[in-house]
Amino acid sequence: MPPTHDVLPRQDFASYARTHWPRLVTTARLLTDDPGAAEELVRRTLARMCASWRRVPRDDVDFHVRRCLVRGHLRRLRGRRAAQRRTVLVLRFWEGLTDAETAQLLDCSVGAVRARVRHGLRAAGADAGRLREVYARAAEDVVPSEPPLTGVQEQGRVLRRRRIAVAALASAALLVPGALLAADRIGVGTGQDGASEAREESGPTAAVRVVAPGERVTAGPGVRVWLTADGGHWAVPVATALPGEQDDSGVPLDEPGVSLRMDSVSGGYLLSGVFHGLDGEPGRVEVRTGERKSTAKVLVLAGSPGWGLWYASTPVSDSDMKSVLSPGEGGNDDERIVTVYDASGKVAARSEREWWRV
Structure with missing residues (x-):
């Protein structure tokens, strides 16, 4: 059974x-x-x-480093067309990436790469073979200095x-007084007995998708997720993941369990995680936020039953996240956010209610 996250020791950096x-x-x-x-x-x-570094998947380091390098370069040039074309040529004919790998790295279609x-x-007035020769000759003239490891590690x-400070501030901003929560909940439908009714957003069947190792799936605005034999992985441009995203409860991975993480995206917060031990x-996989209940989408690897990655179908609004982060409001003290049901409909695993307090 793979871990929920596979990470690289810091000394490996x-x-x-x-x-x-x-x-x-x-x-x-x-x-x-330009050498400088x-x-x-x-x-x-x-x-x-x-x-x-601790969140970089062990078997996908080069992808993350290349993506960071290329995006940093293009960001400086503000996406100029000539720079985009040059970048694609370097990735294809110097780095040796395929069209599909280049498209994943640049987050664009294969057609756009071609x-x-x-x-x-x-x-450039050259064919692929000629361009490879040009790059090889240019590479021979490059004499890198010693890597500035001390400065890099300090920065x-x-x-x-x-980033930790930003995540803490984002968490604190959601913990608002109960009066505001009550105002946010005005308008929720009630039954004849006066009790609040949960709003169902999807049917009871899990949206399970079988993916290939490393196949990237768009889970939300700016968020891509994928699975490898090592576990679940996330590519998030600006993450405010809170403590609890890893299964740190001490439960063995061959026993049922589910992790939960939160990422700030356009339109709210994307909830996702990894389940295991089924x-x-x-x-x-059911996600409950405040008075809202929905069925999450699920990714699994072919031939690897019992675990996978789940993510909410749509971002969770600020008001719903406020209720999630304020246990005790509305009588939902013991309610878990994520519940995994097995094929027979029985509860297989639940997220810890106080995941965000860890």
Whole structure:
């Protein structure tokens, strides 16, 4: 049974940075055509990766580093068309990525990659073989300096502390006085007995999708998720994941359990997590936020029954998240947020109610 998250020890970062610094500087030089800008781009990239190193999947490090490098480069140029074409050419004919791998890295379609390759080759006045030769000769002229590991790691620690502070502020902002919560709940439908009625948003059947290892699925605005043999992985541009996203309760992974994380996205908060320890695919994964109840979507790997990744179909609104983070309001003291049902309809696992307090 795979873990909910597979992470890299922090001491591995220095080894990775030292080993890959020359190759990264060469790639950055081909992107920027400027020695100073190339090393600065790689330094910023490694600092960002150092800040989130513990969350980088062990078998997907190069993808995350390349993506950070390329996006940092394009962000500086504000998406200029010529820079996009040059980036695609470098990824295809220097890094040796396929069209599909390039599309995943740039978060665009395979058709867009192929179009940029055609236009880029035409603008360069060369074919693929000729361009590879040009890149190889240019790479021979690149002489990287020693990797500035001390400065990179220090900047990474600063960025990590800053992200933790932002996450803490986001959590605190949601813990509002009960009076505001009561105002938010005005208008919820009631039955004849005066009790609040939960709003059902989807049917009882789980939306289970079988995916290939590493196949990326868009779960919400700016959020992509995927599975590998090591577990579930998230690609989130600006994450405010709170403590509890990992299964730290001490429950063995071969026993039923479910993790929960929260990411700030456009329109609210995306809830997702990993379930494990089931005898087969779940019957459904139910997410309850305040007075709202919905069935989550589920990703599983073919041939790997008993575990998978779930995510809410739509972002959760601010008002509903306020009620989630304020247990005791509305008489829902013992209510769990996520419930996993097995194929027979019995409860297989529940998230801890106080996941956000850990």
